[in-house]
Amino acid sequence: MTEIIRSLADLSGRYDALFCDLWGCLHNGVTPFPAAVAALQGFRANGGKVVLVTNAPRPKSSVVKQLDAMGLPRDTWDDVATSGDATQAAMLSGAAGPRVYHIGAPKDEPFFTDFEQDLAHLVARADITRVPLDQATGVICTGLADDLTETPQDYRGKLLMAKTKGLKLLCANPDIIVDMGDKRLYCAGALAKAYEDMGGESLYYGKPHPPIYDLARRRLGLDDARILCVGDGIHTDVQGGVAEGLDTLFVTGGIAAHEFGPDFDNPDNDLLQAWLQGHQLSATYAIGYLR
Known part of the structure; x- marks a missing residue:
């Protein structure tokens, strides 16, 4: 049964490192959550290490710039691993072939230009060209071109054409939806599912x-x-951690907050256990908000 805790400090001494989600856990796409920032700073001050593990489709350097602009203190984390980094490695290794068509926003352009040093050996031998869809050997999907106005339905024609050509689609962000402030947006995972x-x-x-x-x-x-x-995604943060044989801390006040009663800071235990059972998943711990 999932244990509800009041703060990250309740687990003091049990873990050497955190793999911590960003959106919905550490920030809302606009501003960092002060209590979450303090929790990670406290964990690191006690000797722990924090890797921010995010489904952002952009490389680490781009995500760090975004976090800096948002005002997230650098002493909150030790390193960053992004879905964009992992997808870059697959693209450079030839998973989509030599000619790729990109579905995504202008803000995702660093995916094709900025590579971390640990990918340098792949960059040196890769020969990847971006082409129109009718010339492509594969598709790279980092998201919707305009996630403020578009839905997956707007991409049906392109996806049908790619399917007819038998192309593999490399999804750089498995998230289906994300909340930016008070607005819910579709992510690359929604297109990959479609x-x-x-x-x-x-x-x-x-x-x-x-x-x-x-x-x-x-x-x-x-x-x-x-x-x-640590994270608020039951089918990303929790399912992924469980599959890796790692303990998990489910942040209930994120994307699924309305499932656990009116007090988002204090999830109802009965509602939480029933909801987790319905998803056939069990987190090691749960917390209203990371603090």
Whole structure:
């Protein structure tokens, strides 16, 4: 049974490192959550290490710039592993072939230009060209071109064409939806699912799939570390952590907040246990908001 805790400090001494989600856990897409920031700073002050593990479809450098602009203190984390990084590695290794068509927003352009040093060996031997869809050997999906106005239905024609050509779609963000402030937006995962529903093949590199955890472990750089996965996504953060054999802390006040009673800060235990059972998943711990 999932244990509800009041603060991250309740788990003091049990873990060497956190794999911590960003959106819905540490910030809302606009501003950081002060209590969550303080919790991670406290964890690090006591000797723990924090790797921010995010399904952002952009490389680490781009995400760090975004976090800096948002005002997230650098002493909140030790390293960052993104779904974009993991998808870049797959693209550079030839998973989508040599000619790729991009579905995504202008803000995602760093995916094709900014590569972390640990991918340098792949960049050196890769020969990837971006082309129109009718010339492509594969599709890279980082998201919708305009997630403020578009829905997956707007991409049905392109996805049907890709499916007819038998193209693999590399999904750089498995999230289906995300909340930006008070607005709910579709992510790349929604397009990847739509592609699968019409018979296409989608490949995933972010949570809950193994590639991003392999990357996070490499960037953590600790052998036999006791790791706790923290996040608000039941089918990303929790499912991914469970699949990796890691303990999990489910932040109930995030994307599923309305499922656990009117007091988002204090989830109702009966509602929580029933909801988790319905999803056939069980987190090690749960908390209203990370603090």
